[in-house]
Structures are given as C-alpha cells and as structure tokens.
Amino acid sequence: MDNIAEEIAKLRRERKAVVLAHNYCRGEVQDIADFTGDSLELARRAAGVDADVIVFCGVYFMAETAAILNPGKTVLVPDETAGCPMADMITAEQLRALKAQHPGAAAVCYVNSTAEVKAECDICVTSGNAERVMKMFPKDREIIFVPDQHLGSHIAGLLGTEYVLWPGYCPTHARLTAKNIEDARAAHPGAQVMVHPECRKDVRDAADERLSTGGMCAFARTSAAKEFIVGTEEGILHRLRGENPEKTFWSAAELRCPNMKKATLEKVRDCLRDMSPQVTVPQEIAVRAKRAIDAMLAI
Ligand code: 13P
Ligand code: SF4
Numbered sequence: 001m002d003n004i005a006e007e008i009a010k011l012r013r014e015r016k017a018v019v020l021a022h023n024y025c026r027g028e029v030q031d032i033a034d035f036t037g038d039s040l041e042l043a044r045r046a047a048g049v050d051a052d053v054i055v056f057c058g059v060y061f062m063a064e065t066a067a068i069l070n071p072g073k074t075v076l077v078p079d080e081t082a083g084c085p086m087a088d089m090i091t092a093e094q095l096r097a098l099k100a101q102h103p104g105a106a107a108v109c110y111v112n113s114t115a116e117v118k119a120e121c122d123i124c125v126t127s128g129n130a131e132r133v134m135k136m137f138p139k140d141r142e143i144i145f146v147p148d149q150h151l152g153s154h155i156a157g158l159l160g161t162e163y164v165l166w167p168g169y170c171p172t173h174a175r176l177t178a179k180n181i182e183d184a185r186a187a188h189p190g191a192q193v194m195v196h197p198e199c200r201k202d203v204r205d206a207a208d209e210r211l212s213t214g215g216m217c218a219f220a221r222t223s224a225a226k227e228f229i230v231g232t233e234e235g236i237l238h239r240l241r242g243e244n245p246e247k248t249f250w251s252a253a254e255l256r257c258p259n260m261k262k263a264t265l266e267k268v269r270d271c272l273r274d275m276s277p278q279v280t281v282p283q284e285i286a287v288r289a290k291r292a293i294d295a296m297l298a299i
Contacts, residue, residue, distance in 0.1 A: 022058035024235035024260035038214030040128035057263035078267035089168035092116035105142035119288035128212035195231030
C-alpha cells in the first residue's frame with residue numbers, strides 16, 4: 001500500500017496531475033486524493049484545477065463533468081466501467097420526447113446524468129445546491145426534472161411545487177427502508193439521523209436531516225450531537241470518522257455502490273502510468289452540456 005501510494009505520488013508529480021475523489025470512494029483512495037468531496041464541491045474544484053491532468057475517482061458522469069469544464073486538460077479515470085445506473089436511466093432521446101410533450105417547460109437535470117442529457121437541459125443541480133437553484137424559477141413555470149424522481153420530489157416538496165418527474169432512482173439508496181431507520185434509532189437512541197435526498201420519501205420523512213454527502217460532513221462537524229445514523233453509501237463513513245474522531249457514526253443499513261468502489265489504488269497508479277483510460281466528450285455535446293453546468297456554478 002505504501003509503495004503504491006509512493007508510486008502514485010511520483011507519477012502525480014511527473015504528470016502534473018491532481019487526484020479528485022468522491023466521498024463514497026474507498027478510504028485508501030480518499031487518503032491519497034488531493035481533494036475529496038461531494039458532486040458540487042468536485043465540480044467546483046474541477047472548474048478551477050491548476051494541473052495538466054485530472055484523475056477522477058468516482059463514477060463516469062463526474063469525470064465527464066470535469067472533462068467538459070476543462071477542455072484543454074487530460075481527464076483520466078481508474079476504471080471506465082464505473083458508471084452510475086441512475087444516470088443511465090434516461091437517454092437524450094427520451095428527454096427530447098418528454099420536452100416535446102411539455103413545450104415551454106424548463107429542463108433541469110440532476111448532475112447524475114450523461115453529458116448528452118445535460119446538453120438538452122437549461123441547468124443542472126446537485127443534491128448540495130438543488131434547493132437554491134430551483135428557487136430561482138418562478139412558481140408558475142413548468143419544470144421537467146430528470147432523472148432522479150426522489151431528489152426531484154424532495155425539492156418540489158420543500159418549495160411547495162410540483163415537477164414533471166422522470167422515474168429514475170439510485171439502486172443503492174433504494175435499498176434503505178424506513179424500518180432500517182426505525183431499527184437504527186432503537187439501537188442508538190438520541191443519535192441524529194441524516195439521509196441522502198436520493199432516498200425514498202418514507203425514508204426521508206423518517207430522518208432528521210436530508211443532506212448531500214458534503215452537507216452530511218458539514219452537519220457532523222457543526223452539530224452538538226455525538227452520535228449519527230448515516231443513510232447513504234458507506235464510503236462516507238471513512239471521512240466522517242476521520243474528521244470527527246470524538247463522534248460516533250452508524251450505518252443505517254449496508255449500502256454499497258459497486259461502481260464507486262471500482263477505483264482502487266492500483267488502478268489510480270495504472271491510469272497515471274498509462275495515461276489511460278481518458279474521458280472525452282464530443283465537442284458538440286460538451287459545449288451544450290457546459291452551458292447547463294456553468295449556469296449551475298454561477299449560482
Ligand atoms: P453527492 O453530490 O451528495 O455527493 O451525491 C452523489 C451521489 O452519487 C449520491 O448517490
Ligand atoms: Fe449513482 Fe447511486 Fe452510485 Fe450515487 S450511489 S453513483 S446515484 S448508483
């Protein structure tokens with residue numbers, strides 16, 4: 001492990017590379033990353049990167065976003081099969097058909113979407129900024145929100161409105177049930193329960209806080225509570241425990257996103273050594289998708 005970390009450090013210097021990692025990545029990958037964060041923090045970081053090469057440890061749409069924001073840079077992924085099943089639940093063609101059924105509606109996509117879908121949208125959102133971004137739309141504007149029905153209904157509920165939703169969902173968060181929350185509360189009375197907005201409504205309702213992964217890190221840091229039940233992918237526990245050694249974190253259930261675990265130290269080293277696999281987005285798609293991402297980052 002130490003040898004691989006050293007090899008990565010050497011290659012990183014030679015390639016003038018930065019390693020970005022999502023909060024769900026394996027602990028050892030988070031530990032060697034230059035920056036670990038949620039989708040919004042990673043998109044912001046990718047937009048301002050001062051390096052020739054970005055190694056993106058996470059899932060494919062995140063690396064695509066980094067490539068779109070950095071046309072002159074090389075974006076590498078440790079494993080190009082690390083997709084997000086939710087992002088693949090809607091195609092650009094399906095979104096175009098939905099837009100045709102709702103002429104005049106604004107099209108908003110969760111950042112967990114392909115570049116082709118982003119290219120069809122007016123703006124994108126992450127779980128960390130969705131409420132802030134969606135507040136900008138006038139109440140009477142019809143809005144199509146894809147692909148996550150749960151984040152969409154969560155934000156619509158907060159803002160007292162309704163969106164045209166697409167039935168997409170995260171298979172990992174879909175496994176969390178309200179009974180899991182009830183059982184975890186019974187086992188750890190007094191713990192604060194935080195869940196991701198990708199969870200179903202009954203699960204969100206059973207929690208104390210509904211937060212992006214970055215929001216969970218901030219909440220755990222600032223809350224007076226000493227114990228937390230965490231309803232999201234288990235990789236975040238590494239960061240929560242590392243940043244808050246005096247606090248205790250319990251998983252609400254076993255939630256593992258297999259794609260987020262595909263980036264290993266060996267694959268990080270190999271992609272830096274081989275400068276492959278590289279993530280590229282066709283120029284015509286990238287230009288249109290960038291408009292939706294820039295609109296979000298401007299808020
Ligand atoms: P965050 O933006 O909250 O990190 O979420 C990303 C994700 O894929 C959740 O499943
Ligand atoms: Fe996609 Fe769910 Fe994995 Fe997040 S946890 S990357 S939404 S499949």
